[in-house]
Amino acid sequence: MRRSARALVWLLVPVAALAATPDLAQSLIVGMGQTPPAETPFIQVSYRAVLDRPLIASGTLRWLGGERLERDTTEPFQETARLGDGELTVQRGPGRVHRIALARAPQAAALLTGFSALLSGDAAGLERDFTLSATGDAAHWVITLAPRTRELQQRIASIVVDGRGHAPDCLVLHDANGDATFTLMGTLAKAGLKDAAPAQAALAARCQAGP
Amino acid sequence: MNHATRIALWFVWLAVIAATGFWVARHLTINSDLRDFVPPPQSADQRLLLDEIGNGPGSRLLLLALSGAPQARLADLSRGLDAALAEDPAFVRVANGSADLANIAPDLLPYRYLLSPTLDAHRFDAPYLRAQLQQRLEDLNSPAASLLEPWLRSDPTLETLKLAQRWAPQHPPRTFDGVWFSDRGEALLVAETRAAGFDPGAQAAAITSLQKHFAALPGAAAVHLVISGPGWFGMQAARHTRAEADRFGAITTVGFVLLLLIAYRSVVPVLVTALPLLSGAVAGFALLALVFGYAHGITVAFGFTLLGVAQEYPLRVFSHRRVGVPTLTCVRELWPLLATAITSVCIAYLAFLASGVVGLQQLAVFTIGGLVVAGACTRWLLPRVIPPARRDMAATPGLARAWRFLAQLPRPRWLPWLVGAVGIVVVALAPGRFWQDDLSALTPVPKAELARDARLRAALGAPDVRYLLVLRAASEQGVLALSERMAPHLRRLVVRHALDGFELPSRYLPSIATQRARQARLPDRATLDAALAQALEGLPFRAGVFAPFVADVEAARKLPPLTPRHFETSALGARLEAMLVPCAGPPRGRRGEAGNEKPCWAGLGTLSGVNDPAAFAVLAQDTRGAVHLLDLKASTEALIVAYRQRILVALGVAALLLAGAVTLALRSPRRALNVLGPMTLATLWVLAVLRAAGIPLSLFHLVSLTLAAGLGLHYALFFERRTGNSAEDLRTLHATLVCVASALLVFGVLALSSVPVLRAIGLTVALGVAFHFTLSVLMAPAGHLRREA
Secondary structure: OOOHHHHHHHHHHOOHHHHOHHHHHHHOOOOOOOOOEEEEEEEEEEEOOOOOOEEEEEEEEEEEEEEEEEEEEEEOOEEEEEEEEEEEEEEEEOOOOEEEHHOOOOHHHHHHHHHHHHOOOHHHHHHEEEEEEEEEEEEEEEEEEOOOOOHHHHHHEEEEEEEEEEEEEEEEEOOOOOOEEEEHHHHHHHHHHOOOOOOOHHOOOOHOOOO | OOOOHHHHHHHHHHHHHHHHHHHHHHEEEEOHHHHOOOOOOOOOOHEEEEHHHHOHHHHHHEEEEEEEHHHHHEEEEHHHHHHHHHOOEEEEEEEOOOOOOOHHOOOHHHHHHHOOOOOHOOOOOHHHHHHHHHHHHHHHHOHHHHHHHHOOOOOOOOOOHHHHHHHHOOOOEEEEOEEEEEEOOOEEEEEOOOOOOOOHHHHHHHHHHHHHHHOHHHHHHHHEEEEEEHHHOOOOOOHHHHHHHHHEEEEEHHHHHHHHHHHHHOOOHHHHOHHHHHHHHHHHHHHHHHOEEEEHHHHHHHHHHHHHHHHHHHHHHHHOOOOOOHHHHHHHHHHHHHHHHHHHHHHHHHHOOOOHHHHHHHHHHHHHHHHHHHHHHHHHHHHOOOOOHHHHHHHHHHHHHEEEEEEOOOOOOOHHHHHHHHHHHHHOOOOOOOEEOOHHHHHHOOOHHHHHHHHHHHOOOOOOOOEEEEEEEEEEEHHHHHHHHHHHHHHHHHHOOEEEEEEEEEHOOOOOHHHHHHHHHHHHHHHHHHHHEEEEEEEOOOOOEEEEEEHHHHHHOOOOOHHHHHHHHOOOOHHHHHEEEEOOOOOOOOOOOOOOOOOOOEEEEEEEOOOOHHHHHHHHHHHHOOOEEEEEEHHHHHHHHOOOOOOOOHHHHHHHHHHHHHHHHHHOOOHHHHHHHHHHHHHHHHHHHHHHHOOOOOOHHHHHHOOOOOHHHHHHHHHHHHHHHHHHHHHHHHHHHHHHHHHHHHHHHHHHHOOOOHHHHHHHHHHHHHHHHHHHHHHOOOOOOHOOO
8 A cells, every 4th residue: 555655646746856855756756756646645634714624534545657647535425536637537326427617716726736846747738827835844844835836826825745755644735815724645644534623733733743 | 008007906805805804893793503594493492592591591501521631630630620710601500419408598597397398298296306406416417517517506497407408419429539520530520600501602611711720720721620511512513524624625715726727828827716706705795794783603604605606706807817918898798697697696596585484594694695796806806907818719729629528518408308207216215314303413422522421411410401391370370389299200210220410400499388388387486495495305415505506496487588580690500590591482582473372381300310201191191281292303403494494495596586586687588488498307316316316405405506507507508608718718718627637636625524513515426416407518509519529
């Protein structure tokens, strides 16, 4: 599972960050060369302005190879979301498949861009859209992606990835409107949530502390 | 007249032609709208066809496919082309799959509760709202949450999304990177031109503009752009026909020049022979510009063909000149006969003036004006420009022998009867269709292009160009209500695979009655507040989040229903406008139809993949004809039939007028018969050969037959002439041989064309010239030719 989770790091951790911090780059790049499919459990906690408590969902994240990613949600409902080929498809239960062009869903597209840029080693491609910075060491690193373009800035404030060694633990997508979506992965996801409705600050601390 | 004066006059003549031509080019608009060239519509469907459908949906669609690069590149180009065409006024709409309809029509959003069918089946009560809000929570958990969030507060039941889906194509192609792709990996787009489908000129302009936009996109050079659709086919056909006509024109020009050099052994004819015809043509155009202000493209094509007889006038002059006699004197001797020919033909064309069809009236004005001017130039200008004759054509080697040969041919009295009987029998008994009313058969689209069009059309779910569903009612609201009633019936037809898809006007705008019914089902503020409070119990939504929703519902309760006029001002307005048309309103444009019938509106439903046209008969029966399937191909052909009948009547009257004019000019019925007999039989024989070869006749054949008859009139008139002078007879033969040879050369080459319309003209005229000449010789009055032998 650790190896699988490492594969998913390429979805989330920009190669350009490796260039900025070469030591980290070396240690992270070891995880490359995975063969798809690779998968990890996830727990997603979203904090939204329209809601008075966080929404929690969990399931499995899968890298299908190439520029394709699948998210199988099992709790609290059945949903399969696929990212790739320029679109996002969502199928809830046995219902019909909804298709959404990634061009219209920048948050989802940003995830995929990072992923594909990493796989193809296209740091420059990622740097077109994001400013990258990395801190920490192999024991705990944090990579932050800040959108460059005004268009993206209107939707996304930042993406922050916490990780240890070759594996990411936690990805936080901060929307421009203040909403935040935490995705816990690997061991952190396996460990589960201690609180049915964790406060945002508590969850952020947990991402920092690690499993 | 000395040499310098002649050259000066020649230049002046050229200059006047050029100046007139220049003036014409600036003042005469060439119109390619079929509506000006066909007779006034007889049936309501024909009127709809001409007045509206030319501007209607299916025929204005261009299907585009980009290929030859990785999909991501093609997607970029598709977006680039989409953006460029959206700015181009030649296009009403363009779609490549990337459109976010909810963003396109913000002005319609307040009306969403009146436009969306949700309230037909549901009420905004607590159970429905709770079910909806629970779904929204699931939506917020999905990766698409960010898309939804901006709408959530004001539109928790997602009516906006439902409308966007309702207005999106029903069977869209698969998308990649947000734009449509075919199974073969081509990026697909649909563009709708502003110009009518019947207007090939404007269609070609739009296509050229489209190609320019595409070429300007970065990296477009490596990518292959395929265009398909009626506009493209029309443009290709016109281009192909023109290219072939130009190619053959070049060949025949060289041949014609050689022929003139051989026949007259002088360069003078080469320099001046075209001038009378050119003068006639520019004069004809100038007349059209003055009288009508515009000319139809087909008028120009037909008119030029008919004006071809004028090419003979200068040739006659060259053949009849004598050494030592001023050219003017020779022309003066020749003139009575030429004048007879010109006047007779012009009188005959008067019949077209009375046809009541603008296109035919234009044809008459152009041809009569052109022939008179070409004749006048030949009579008064040409002799003053050419130097005196240096040789007598009567002395041409071999000519006397040819004369003797022709004179010795047997001329049995029964020959005309036999020729006539055989002609009639063949024309009457030959199997096969007599008429070709499918004009597109004359400019066929290559099979590969048709197959590609069908493939793209299916992939895009684009509407069929042949069939339309017509819904008639006394008012726009009546049409919309009818359209609402028909939708379930059509859905049943789709289930039964009688058709693949449909789009009715009510898809965009429900009738006011339906909108009012939905409005009546919207709860008042207090009721909605209570239902919402009950629905939200236990859900994690913050208090007061849905205040904008409550306010919008309250506003929608008080909105005046959306009218077609109002809807047409929206971003989607053009689509409704094309689908909702007055069918017996005041006459449009130049058409002289009275519009004093009761008010009538027509809804035009587009259909895709009509597999079983017969299945629509039920709809027509159930609605007593208010709804019926319109077969555009059949209706167009019916129009062509009506048009052809008008032409036939005009030609019949023209023939009578011609006979009268010739009889009057020759002052003898017997002599007139000598002229008209061969003409009639030769025309009959051309018909017989075409029929025997299984070639159905089109309008182009009719026009060509008329040109051939005009030429035949010359042959017969000149052979009939009594000169009492064998040298003059030899000159007549020389002139006729040169005329026949040049006509056979020009039209015989055209008969080899791969374009059916050019082949039709070439074959008919070439056959006609051959028969007219042969019969003129064989039926020349007894003793007339023989006397000299």
